[in-house]
Amino acid sequence: MQPGDNTPIRELLRAHGLRTSLFRLKVLNALVLAVREGRSIDVRGVQGCLGRSCVEISLVSVREVLKRLAEEGVVELKDDNTCRFTLQALAALEPCLDRG
DSSP states (O other): OOTTOOHHHHHHHHHTTOOOOHHHHHHHHHHHHHHHTTOOEEHHHHHHHHHHTTOOOOHHHHHHHHHHHHHTTSEEEOTTSEEEEOHHHHHHTHHHHHOO
16 A cells, blocks of 8 residues: 555545545544554544644544544544544554554
8 A cells, every 4th residue: 555545544434434534534544653653542642643744623623533433433432532443443444554
């Protein structure tokens, strides 16, 4: 998979009945990066990743995107505000997770 190719993420969103939006792509890319690096990420960490990519989004907006993704079974939100992909989503995103 080529850098910048969001095809697996787009397919994951489509499979869960979600439209592709820039914010969803950026949020999911932040989670993919965290998985690749073997670390957990919280809502503020996601917002920080977005800020580094020149996309301004409020903490409330990040929470809302993650909440919607959780409602559709793409991510799981933990009590400590960390989030992670569901097992089904991880399987679908295998091509994104393999590239380094």
